Amino acid sequence: MTSKLQLKAVSKGFKRHTPDAFTALDQINLDIADGDFITLVGGNGAGKSTLLNSIAGHFPIDSGDIYLDGESISHLDEEERAAFVGRVFQNPAMGTAPRMTVAENLALAKRRGHKRRLRRSVKEDDRQEFAEMLSRLNLGLEDRLDTEIGSLSGGQRQTISLLMATINRPEILLLDEHTAALDPKTSKLILELTNQIVRNDKLSTLMITHNLQDAIDYGNRILVLSHGSILYDIKQEDKANLTAIQLYQLMEGV
Ligand SMILES: Nc1ncnc2c1ncn2[C@@H]1O[C@H](COP(=O)(O)OP(=O)(O)OP(=O)(O)O)[C@@H](O)[C@H]1O
Secondary structure (H helix, E strand, O other): OOEEEEEEEEEEEEOOOOOOOEEEEEEEEEEEEOOOEEEEEOOOOOOHHHHHHHHHOOOOOOEEEEEEOOEEOOOOOHHHHOOOEEEEOOOOOOOOOOOOEHHHHHHHHHHOOOOOOOOOOOOHHHHHHHHHHHHOOOOOHHHHOOOEHHHOOHHHHHHHHHHHHHOOOOOEEEEEOOOOOOOHHHHHHHHHHHHHHHHHHOOEEEEEOOOHHHHHHOOOEEEEEEOOEEEEEEEHHHHOOOOHHHHHHHHHOO
């Protein structure tokens, strides 16, 4: 497998030069193969979101380097990286424009990285493409193309966020507890949809979850983070026989 994303000795601290200074990521080395679907687990404050933020360019890292397809991307800011990074957050309200319609949001996502991205009108063939894409989900969303995103339910909104993040087949997909705010049934639905999109498009993906069974059931590799370091990197073969209790024990060091 060829490498898609590489982190070399990546460190990130907060509140530097103050008495509260601490290291959120400590010399992380990570090689993500093309098409890897990695689930990321670890206790509160382990550094999971900081890892995703560092990859997305949400802030500059303190030291180390990040490479996409062998080229350093460390100097690119978040907006520049949005051309190849797709991201979905826990809060369905993030990543979508609430006063714009479903079709307008999808069109905006499709034009991301292209010029004149703020054009609001939606081309007819795009509308048709979106309607077909949504009708395949059987959620009735194809009839809501002209509905403002803000009036959709959390689950419907998260479905659109996921489609927006993946519509241009990003090089890297970052999922930050993207089903945590949803009820169990909707969460399962979004996870299944995620799995389908990631597998079909062979997207290299990092997914943070606090649900250890989901971490085992989805993806081909589990990373356990603790105090800013990768404690375990569990590959497909070992993951297959792992139980949620065993994973919990690994996380807690018991
Ligand atoms: N922008 C920031 N400014 C200051 N401290 C931050 C910032 N972002 C994260 N931190 C701190 O860095 C540490 C790691 O946080 P991070 O959000 O990466 O953990 P996490 O593993 O995602 O935790 P959780 O499961 O609680 O979301 C925490 O102590 C957090 O308070």
